[in-house]
Structure formats: C-alpha cells, structure tokens
Amino acid sequence: MNLALLGDGMKIMWDWRLAADLFLGGLGVGAFMTAVIASYFGSRYQRVTKLGAYIAPVAVALGLLLLIWELGRPERFLGPITNFQLSSVMSWGSVFQLLFVIVAALYALQVSRGGEESPRGFWGILGLVLAVLVGLYHGMWLAVLVARPLLGSALIPVLFFTTSVALGISAILLLASLSGEKEGIGQVFAKLNKVLIAALGASAVMLLLHLITLANSTLEAKEHLALLLQDFGGLFWVGAVFVGLLIPLLLGAINAYTAATSEGETVSLGLPVLVSILVLVGGFILRYVIIIAGQSLPALHL
C-alpha cells in the first residue's frame, strides 16, 4: 500500500521518487539553461555547453521514469497528455516535460556534432523556453495545492526554479572538474561560481520569506511549519539549509575571492568540487523535506 502513515493521521502520498524527480528534473533544466546561455559567451565555454547539453535530457528523462514508477498505474502515464485538461497544472507540465526531453535530446545531438556556432540557434532557444517552463512547473505542481500550506505558496515555484539553476550549475561544475583537460578552466569556473552564488542567495532568501510568511499565517500553516522545523528539523536545518545553501554560499564566496585575487589560470579544483557536492546533496534534501513535510495534513485532517 502506498499510504504510509507518519504519526497521527499524516498520510504520505508521494515518497522519495517524487523528490528525486524534482531533483533530477530541476538539475536537468538548470544544466540546460546554463548550457545554452554559456554558448553565447564564447568558445571558452564550449565544455560547459557540452556537459549541460548532455546532462539535461538524461537527467530529466530519468526523473520522469521515477515519477512514472511512482504512479499507481504507471502504464497509463500518457493520460495527462491524451486526456489533456486545461485546468490541470499537471497536464500542462506533462506536455512541457515531454517536449523538453525531445528538444533537449535534439540539442545534445546538435552540440555533439561540434562546431562553435552549432549550439546557438533554434533548438537551443526553444529548449531554453521549455526549460524555463519546466523549471517553473516543478514548483507550480506543488503551489496549487491549497490544502497544504507548506506547498501552496507562490514562493515555491521561485524557490524550486532558483535551486534548479544552482543544481544544474553544480552538476556541470562537478563533471567538468572530474574530467581531464584543465586548460582554461579557471575563468569558466569563476563565472559559473558567480551565477551559483546568485542562485543560492536567491534560494536562501525565498526560503526565508516562505518560512516567515508561514509563521505569520493560519494555525494550519503554523502546524505545517512546526512539522518542518521540528519533526524534520535535523534534515531541514543541517541538510537543506546548511549543507545545501549556507555552507556552499560561504565557500562560493571564498572561491570568488581567491579567484579574483589569484592571477592566471591555475585554479584549485578542490573547492568547486566540494561546493558542487554540497549543493547537490542539500538540493535533494531540500526537495525531500519540503515534499514529505508539506504533503502531511495536520494531525486533524478534516
């Protein structure tokens, strides 16, 4: 049975697979946006574009597979498209995601064929638009759930979007530093690091605003907030906030400082690798706790 009971009357409908889908999906669209935008900054960023283009369709498709596995009737997964519903955010999202995976795969093919000019053009721009839509959809899927105050907020799509950008950049940074070829990587990392800091900073602000709003909202919202901050407090504070946001922000700032002060191209890769891993781990935990705590109705679910 999929209805696990968590304490008194708290039904868990969606498990880690939904969190993993939103994680991989966010990572994928974040990587795609980074890839396309980077392609307009010169040949120095070719590797970023390549990595991002390869990561995107694989990550998003993998996430979708997990989501389909999470369905009660996985064999009916095309239902949201074949029985499209205008009023349903999920119907729209299913279309966006399907289109995105196709376009991202075509883009990856185009990029793999090489040439500096190849990543710029129709498929990249179309994919970028779809990536933004899918990136916003992840949070919108949750934001329309009026029954769940932790999820039903317009801040959630923004939070998920900014963390998606951070996840995508981190995935690219990690893979780029693990693969050989260190030539000219310093400047590229410095630039990505700046965007990462901005995305993490924006995410931290969105999360803080969400918590403050909940703390000043209805009793039901306060119940959910207490659930997140107390019952899931360890995961939330240590995993999502410190590991996923604050420590990478601090390390990213140190990284930016040393990059700015050190001359030349020789840049230590240890710090970017560490920051990437922290962002990826914390980003998953953030999605996981928000979804698990957020879907629980207060003990009295009337």
Added chain:
Amino acid sequence: MAAKRYGLLIDTRRCIGCHACAVSCKTENDVPPGVFKNHVRFYEYGTYPNVRRRFMPVICNHCENAPCVTVCPTGASHKRGDGIVLVNRNTCIGCKYCMGACPYGARYLDPMEKVADKCTFCVHRVDAGITPSCVNTCLGRARIFGDLNDAESEIRQLVDSLPVTVLKPEKGTQPSVFYVDAQGSLAVGEAAGHPSQSRAQGENVLAEVGLEE
C-alpha cells in the same frame, strides 16, 4: 426547475458513534481493508472524571469548487451535473494529485486497483432513487441526504433553519456536506487533550477546521 445539487447534513448532536455508517459503507461499496470512504472520528476531552467523547463523521464533501477536480490531469476526477464528485477508474493514473489537493483527506489510493477513490454519495443508489447506504443505516438519524436546490426538501429546510457549518470554509471549496454542532464535536475543553491525541487535536482543533478565529 434548477438542476439538482445533492448534499448531506450531518447532525453531530445525534451521532452516537456506533460506526454503523462506516460499516454499511464498507459493505455497500466493497471498500478494501485499511481505507475508508466514510468513517467516524472521535475526540476525547476534559480531565477525569469530567471527560467527554464526541463524534465526527467524515466523508467526501462533494465540493462545489472541488480542488481535486481542478488538479486532475486526466479528467478522471469529475463532477456530475447534480454536484456529485466521482473518479473514473478507467482513466485515473494514480498520481495522487487529487489526494494532495483535498483539504479534507477524503481520498485514498485504492490498495487493490491503485487508482484514487473516495465516497461517491452511493451514486448507484441515488440514481436508483434511494438514499446513500450510510444515511439509510444511521440509527440516530444524524444524516439527512437530499437535493439542496429543492426548497421543499428536508435537507434544504434544515440547512436553512439550523446553525450549520462546513469544514474549512476558508479553503473556498464550498462543500455540499453540512454539519450541525461540529464545534461541539471538535471542542476540546479547557484541559489538555487525551494522551493519544496529537498536538493539533489537543490544542487547535476548532481553529484547525475553520470554526474559530
């Protein structure tokens, strides 16, 4: 004549907590083990020896503005012209989105068929001109079923004359299930809740369902 709008009035003052409605619902609708389309919650409050137990029957509210219908990506969750909210078992994909959207926890995933399910107002009985099973079986006559759009119906007259409430009105769902004295059932008194009750049940129950504050 206006279209029908079926509704249910639950008079908690008349509920004795016998759970007959839950049992008759189970048998009438072949509800699998572990899940309920209709059940009776109970709340204990007070300090020994001044304690009370009150009952709160809960089912799908068949909302006018049903969030489960709005979010459903396949149209499986739909609303009939007479206000009854149903799930098409042939098109439901089991995404549980409707369960997340429902503020009342009225839905569950059918553990056998893995599709969303919930109270149907015994639509097969209503269409045949008889009352839902829970209404038929309620020995305290705590449940009144009928057409809210019919001025002559018992439910319409009771809803108009009694101080009725709905659950979580602030969600804007406009339920078709009305309660008499839900406050009494949900009141927790001056003392802390029963040890088995959680934080919310012990303290904030009234406000939780939108009946206070």
